[in-house]
Every structure is written in C-alpha cells, then in structure tokens.
Amino acid sequence: MDSRRDLIRKMAVGTAAFGALPAPRAHAAAFIDALVPGSEPWWIVAPLTRGSALGHGWLLASVSSPQRGAVILNLVHETLSPVQVHLCAHRGSPRGVAHSHFMDFIVMDGGQGDRATEESLGRALMALAHRVSANELRTEADPAMLGRLLTHGERVDRFGPDAL
8 A cells, every 4th residue: 555655756757757748838827727736735834824933033924835836935024025935846956945745935026046045944945845845744634735736947837937
C-alpha cells in the first residue's frame, strides 16, 4: 500500500507531464485557474490564520487559492515593505528561499533571482516551510491541488515573467 507521500509524488509526476503541454500565454492563465476551486487552502499553513505572526516581525496577511499554478502568500512586516511569496512546485529541485516537501517558496520582488533576501524574511520563510512540510502529509492536505502546482520555471515559460 502506497503512503500518502508516494501518492502525492505520483500525482505530481502525472501532472508534470500534463503541465509540459504547450499553451498560448493568452489562454494559459484562465485554463490553469479553471482547474482549481476558489477556496483558499489555509490547510497549508494551519494552524496559522490571517494576521498570524511568522516570527522576526512578519505577519501572514493572506493565502490565495492557486493562481497561474501557484498559491500566493502575502506577508507584511512591522517596518519593512510587504512581500508576496509564490508557493510553486519544485519536483525535487527547489530554487526558492525555502521549500517544503513539495513546494518552493519564491519571493516575488521583481528581480531575476539575484537580489539578497532580507534575513528576517528568510528566517520566517524557513520556519513556515517546516510547518508547511508537516501539513502536506496530514489527512486534510489536498494532493490534487499540490499536483496542479507548476514550478516557477514552468510558470515563467507559460505565462511570461511580467504576468507573474
């Protein structure tokens, strides 16, 4: 009998093959978003809720339903500018500031991956990634949603960098 983790990995591999199909950028966003129900997947960060402290002065402002192949977290800080973090698939090759078992935490700061991440943000995201990893393996996790996430590279190829 397969474990829950094996099941999620198999779904991700199957979805990766589907995600490799070319799609015109003009229609790709609507197509991917149509695959996902509109509810926000708060289970990812449970037991955190809107306004929960992440540590180092960072607060969780919101969790979006998947958009263009990623779940979007909006974070605010007491003294720093707000930050948007896209939770993308990583399929074994994470590139973000932090990552969980299945998701890559990509800080969307308008750069090309060449900007240093504020240390307090990096620490808060690493702690959050630990919580997300535990939640991905719980019974309330949604393996189908995890399987629909795209890697950051797939998202850039499909939608273009300016659309993200």
